[in-house]
Structures are given as C-alpha cells and as structure tokens.
Amino acid sequence: MELSLAFARAPVKPRAPRRRAGYAGPTVRKDDEPDRTEGDINLSPARRAWAARYLGPETRRWLEADEACFLRQSLSTPCLNVLRGCEGIYLEDLEGRRTMDFHGNNVHQVGFGHPRVIEAIKRQLDALPFCTRRYTCEPAVELARKLAELAPGRLKKVLLAPGGTTAIGMALKLARAATGRFKTISMWDSFHGASLDAISVGGEALFRRGIGPLLPGTEHVPPPDPSGCPFRCGTECSLQCADYVDYVLAKEGDVAAVVAETVRSTPSIPPPDYWRRVRAACDRHGALLILDEVPHALGRTGRMFTCEHFGIEPDMIVIGKGLGGGVFPLAALIAREDLDVLPEGALGHYTHEKSPVGCAAALATLAVIEEEKLLERSRRLGELALERMRAMMARHPLIGSVRGLGLLLGIELVKDRATRSPAVEEAERVMYRALEKGLSFKVTKGSILTLTPPLIIEEAELLRALAIIEECLVEVGSGGG
Numbered sequence: 001m002e003l004s005l006a007f008a009r010a011p012v013k014p015r016a017p018r019r020r021a022g023y024a025g026p027t028v029r030k031d032d033e034p035d036r037t038e039g040d041i042n043l044s045p046a047r048r049a050w051a052a053r054y055l056g057p058e059t060r061r062w063l064e065a066d067e068a069c070f071l072r073q074s075l076s077t078p079c080l081n082v083l084r085g086c087e088g089i090y091l092e093d094l095e096g097r098r099t100m101d102f103h104g105n106n107v108h109q110v111g112f113g114h115p116r117v118i119e120a121i122k123r124q125l126d127a128l129p130f131c132t133r134r135y136t137c138e139p140a141v142e143l144a145r146k147l148a149e150l151a152p153g154r155l156k157k158v159l160l161a162p163g164g165t166t167a168i169g170m171a172l173k174l175a176r177a178a179t180g181r182f183k184t185i186s187m188w189d190s191f192h193g194a195s196l197d198a199i200s201v202g203g204e205a206l207f208r209r210g211i212g213p214l215l216p217g218t219e220h221v222p223p224p225d226p227s228g229c230p231f232r233c234g235t236e237c238s239l240q241c242a243d244y245v246d247y248v249l250a251k252e253g254d255v256a257a258v259v260a261e262t263v264r265s266t267p268s269i270p271p272p273d274y275w276r277r278v279r280a281a282c283d284r285h286g287a288l289l290i291l292d293e294v295p296h297a298l299g300r301t302g303r304m305f306t307c308e309h310f311g312i313e314p315d316m317i318v319i320g321k322g323l324g325g326g327v328f329p330l331a332a333l334i335a336r337e338d339l340d341v342l343p344e345g346a347l348g349h350y351t352h353e354k355s356p357v358g359c360a361a362a363l364a365t366l367a368v369i370e371e372e373k374l375l376e377r378s379r380r381l382g383e384l385a386l387e388r389m390r391a392m393m394a395r396h397p398l399i400g401s402v403r404g405l406g407l408l409l410g411i412e413l414v415k416d417r418a419t420r421s422p423a424v425e426e427a428e429r430v431m432y433r434a435l436e437k438g439l440s441f442k443v444t445k446g447s448i449l450t451l452t453p454p455l456i457i458e459e460a461e462l463l464r465a466l467a468i469i470e471e472c473l474v475e476v477g478s479g480g481g
C-alpha cells in the first residue's frame with residue numbers, strides 16, 4: 001500500500017527527447033562552465049596546482065606584473081609561464097627549463113630563430129627597415145611573386161597584411177566588391193581571427209558571446225565534424241553537411257562567399273570529397289570560395305597549401321602565422337587574378353603592409369621550407385607519428401581516437417570508448433604532467449591533445465615527445481598526475 005502511494009507520489013520525470021544513434025547534440029556550454037573550445041583553460045584547479053608546484057617566486061612576480069599592466073582576457077590571463085628564450089623546437093623559461101614546443105601558435109614551421117631567417121632580417125634591417133606607403137620595395141615584390149608561383153592555379157594576385165585577421169577582413173571586402181553581394185556562409189566552431197568582422201564569420205562562442213550585433217548576412221552551417229553533427233552521421237562524416245552548404249546557397253541565392261578553414265586546428269580533417277562538393281556548390285550559385293589557411297599553409301599538413309590535399313582550387317586563400325618566419329607578424333591574401341577588381345578602393349592599406357623586414361623573413365622562410373624539404377619531412381614524420389599514436393591507442397583505453405595530416409596531430413581522450421564522453425580532467429592532467437617533463441602542447445575542445453611540432457623536428461625528438469605523452473597517460477590512468 002505504502003509502496004503504491006510512494007509510487008503515485010513520485011515526481012513525473014519529463015521524457016528525454018529521442019536521439020538517433022550517433023547524435024549527441026551540439027556541445028552547449030553552461031554559463032558557469034569554462035569555455036574550452038580554443039584551448040586549455042587557465043583558471044582551473046589543476047592549473048593552480050601546477051603553477052604552485054612548478055613556478056618559482058621570480059616567475060610568479062612577472063606573471064603578477066603581466067596581469068597588473070595588461071587588460072585581462074580569457075586564455076591568457078594569467079599567462080602560463082615567462083619565457084626568456086626560444087630556439088629551434090625549444091622554449092626556455094625564466095628558470096632555464098627547456099620545453100619542446102608542440103603548440104607554437106603555429107608560427108614555427110621552421111622552428112624558432114632559424115639562422116637563415118635571423119640573418120635575412122638582420123641584413124634587411126641594415127638596408128631598409130621600413131617602406132613608407134606609396135613606395136614599394138624589392139623584398140615585397142619578390143615575396144608576392146614567390147607566393148603567386150607557389151599558390152595553386154589561378155591564384156596570382158597578392159595583398160600583404162600585418163596579421164591573419166586583417167587578411168581575412170580584406171578577403172571579405174574583396175568578395176563583396178567582386179560579387180556585388182554581401183552575404184557569407186561559414187562554419188560553426190570555426191575561427192578566423194578576433195576582430196568584429198572575423199568573429200562574425202567565425203563560429204566560436206568564446207569570441208562571439210556578449211559582444212553585441214555582428215555583421216549582417218553572416219550565415220553559419222555545421223562543419224564537417226561528426227562529433228555533435230546535426231546530420232547524425234555517427235562517427236564518420238556522411239557529407240550531408242556539404243550538401244547543406246549547397247542548399248543554403250540555393251535558398252539565399254545571393255551569397256558572396258563561403259569562408260572556411262580547409263582543416264581545423266582541433267584537428268578536424270574533412271573527408272576527401274568535402275571540398276570538391278563545396279567547390280561545385282559555390283560554382284553553381286556564383287559564390288566565391290575563401291579558404292583560411294592561416295595556421296596550416298606552408299607545410300604543416302605536408303603541402304605548401306592545405307587545399308592541395310583535396311584537389312580543389314579556391315578563389316582566395318589566406319595565409320599568415322609562420323609566413324613571417326615565427327618572428328614577424330605577416331599574412332597574405334592570395335586571390336584569383338581576375339578578382340583584381342577594386343583599383344579605386346581600399347582593401348587593406350595597413351601601415352606595415354609591405355614591411356621589408358617582414359618580407360625578407362618570409363622569403364627566407366619559404367627558402368628554408370623548400371631547401372630543407374620540410375613538406376616531405378612533415379608528411380613522413382606525420383605518418384610515423386600517426387602510426388605510433390595508433391599503437392598507443394591499442395594500449396591505452398583513455399585514447400578514444402587519433403588523427404593527423406602531416407604534422408597536424410591530435411589524440412582525443414575519452415572516459416569510455418562506447419559513450420565517447422570526453423576525458424576533460426584527464427586531458428588537462430596529461431598536459432600539465434607533460435609540461436613538467438619538457439613538452440608543451442594545447443588541449444582543444446576540452447579533451448583533444450593537439451600536437452603541432454615545428455617541421456624541422458628530428459625523428460628522435462618527435463618519438464621522445466610521444467613517449468612523454470605515453471608516460472603521462474600511464475600516470476594519469478593510474479590515478480597519478
């Protein structure tokens with residue numbers, strides 16, 4: 001009797017909505033949860049514990065001074081540590097500890113302080129340190145010619161800018177000018193820089209939230225990433241997201257450009273046919289295709305331009321980051337020759353547009369990439385790393401998946417391979433343990449160890465880094481770390 005009364009009084013639970021297999025819904029962050037999309041967060045208890053254990057008093061004084069004098073922002077306040085040097089694949093902190101840098105903001109294709117880059121910069125500083133607007137200079141012209149020579153097909157016209165964000169802004173303006181349209185289609189979760197125009201086409205909540213109205217006409221579609229995909233393709237992309245781009249282009253009818261990262265740094269690598277389908281959709285609907293390769297062009301994925309893996313030619317490509325040799329802020333928009341349609345307008349005109357020193361650094365960087373055969377190296381070492389990572393996966397249940405293209409590598413940690421629930425705390429502990437053992441990398445989406453070593457890395461150093469990660473997985477898996 002009592003039992004039935006208790007039963008009658010039991011609160012009625014709302015029925016959970018039915019979910020088709022493979023679809024967990026988008027990851028929605030609660031207000032009190034840290035945002036881990038862009039990287040590991042720097043306010044967690046694990047971070048505080050690591051800092052207390054690892055950083056000495058002088059380092060802490062500098063970190064406090066940094067916080068006191070800079071405007072604070074997520075991800076970089078407080079900073080991780082204080083650097084006093086960097087060379088090759090290594091960072092050196094204030095306390096003299098050397099760490100392999102598998103993060104490097106993706107500026108370090110040729111490593112830090114490559115002698116040829118430094119030499120070219122020093123020579124240029126003595127000859128012509130700045131190029132006033134209205135003038136041009138030899139290194140700028142040589143660089144534009146070199147980029148046009150390297151870029152695929154009809155991409156022959158270049159405009160330089162002091163950063164990837166500004167180069168993306170120039171591409172958006174050129175797309176408007178060339179098509180007479182203003183709308184764009186871009187991807188949720190993408191990143192194209194932190195300015196208002198770039199966050200409008202970008203799709204990361206961390207950058208878009210609470211900042212007010214963004215650019216009108218910036219439509220978003222799901223990225224080719226099966227995790228949380230609304231098309232419910234399960235563990236492998238079914239390319240319905242590519243067909244959806246075609247659908248939105250048709251419905252809108254007047255889209256200027258599709259703007260997207262060829263691959264994401266997460267890393268997330270679309271299936272081989274994805275870009276062919278999107279390219280065809282753009283052609284059908286008169287939209288341009290702008291590929292953002294700011295972090296990954298110049299060899300990260302084993303090709304000079306990442307789109308070469310997918311057998312397509314975009315209408316514009318944006319590169320940056322390592323273009324300045326890991327020293328100078330420099331980016332470039334490379335566009336189809338016939339898109340040179342705004343001679344009377346202003347696309348960029350940034351103060352350091354034709355920086356002779358930046359261009360000299362870029363020319364030296366491209367020479368190093370070619371002469372030291374860094375594209376081949378990136379492909380060879382990337383395959384070796386992936387093979388080792390697959391073997392690690394067979395030994396460690398914490399690893400849910402491994403992925404890579406060239407030396408853009410990722411190890412996803414999961415609590416349980418069946419449910420694929422992300423092992424967020426474990427990933428963070430692995431990262432801090434690895435830092436103590438001399439290896440720095442970023443954790444993306446909360447649980448993906450994202451590894452982007454300099455392309456000049458020696459095989460033995462790469463294997464040492466993977467061994468460090470494995471040691472950390474063992475320690476964390478057995479409750480340590």
Ligand SMILES: Cc1ncc(COP(=O)(O)O)c(C=O)c1O
Pocket residue numbers: 162163164165166168191192193194261265292293294295320321331
């Ligand atoms: C894909 C992508 N696009 C654009 C940018 C912006 O580049 P920058 O920070 O040089 O302005 C970044 C920077 O991380 C990026 O990763």
